[in-house]
Amino acid sequence: xxxxxxxxxxxxxxxxxxxxxxxxxxxxxxxxxxxxxxxxxxxxxxxxxxxxxxxxxxxxxxxxxxxxxxxxxxxxxxxxxxxxxxxxxxxxxxxxxxxxxxxxxxxxxxxxxxxxxxxxxxxxxxxxxxxxxxxxxxxxxxxxxxxxxxxxxxxxxxxxxxxxxxxxxxxxxxxxxxxxxxxxxxxxxxxxxxxxxxxxxxxxxxxxxxxxxx
Numbered sequence: 114x115x116x117x118x119x120x121x122x123x124x125x126x127x128x129x130x131x132x133x134x135x136x137x138x139x140x141x142x143x144x145x146x147x148x149x150x151x152x153x154x155x156x157x158x159x160x161x162x163x164x165x166x167x168x169x170x171x172x173x174x175x176x177x178x179x180x181x182x183x184x185x186x187x188x189x190x191x192x193x194x195x196x197x198x199x200x201x202x203x204x205x206x207x208x209x210x211x212x213x214x215x216x217x218x219x220x221x222x223x224x225x226x227x228x229x230x231x232x233x234x235x236x237x238x239x240x241x242x243x244x245x246x247x248x249x250x251x252x253x254x255x256x257x258x259x260x261x262x263x264x265x266x267x268x269x270x271x272x273x274x275x276x277x278x279x280x281x282x283x284x285x286x287x288x289x290x291x292x293x294x295x296x297x298x299x300x301x302x303x304x305x306x307x308x309x310x311x312x313x314x315x316x317x318x319x320x321x322x323x324x325x326x327x
Contacts, residue, residue: 119205
């Protein structure tokens with residue numbers, strides 16, 4: 114497993130939650146490593162403007178490529194972020210843009226990996242951020258197991274997010290479901306789930322060719 118911590122604080126509430134996840138995954142026989150975006154070199158999307166026509170991976174020389182390569186090598190992925198300004202924290206937003214447009218869209222290499230989303234919030238916009246992370250995983254053809262309430266942990270003032278009893282139950286349920294599914298899928302030939310196209314544009318082009326022949 115690889116978790117991406119999208120908080121601007123390397124040792125903040127999101128890191129605390131992922132520390133709990135590490136222990137819970139270990140108890141389930143799954144090792145979890147964590148990439149902390151606050152500690153990596155990552156540029157925002159630039160003005161090149163050729164993302165919709167270029168057919169090779171992003172050429173920006175920073176750590177995004179190596180993080181994506183690590184994501185390709187694991188069985189499961191956790192995206193974890195706080196809510197900032199009624200939306201996804203800026204580092205996670207930048208990573209989703211850079212990784213998604215610059216690297217993942219060509220082959221969807223995260224297809225059939227198990228995914229889970231974790232959000233740390235005060236009291237607002239957590240639903241929008243959980244939805245964004247989940248939809249991003251589904252776009253990349255990942256398998257996201259339902260586990261009841263989403264893994265949202267509320268915090269305010271100096272209260273630890275792990276003091277949110279209901280949120281902790283939801284987090285543990287997500288970790289357990291992701292762990293169990295990873296173990297299950299290791300014995301399955303996941304090539305049976307392939308759609309026959311590497312990405313959505315390839316599928317669209319195929320449909321357009323069929324329509325033109327009619």
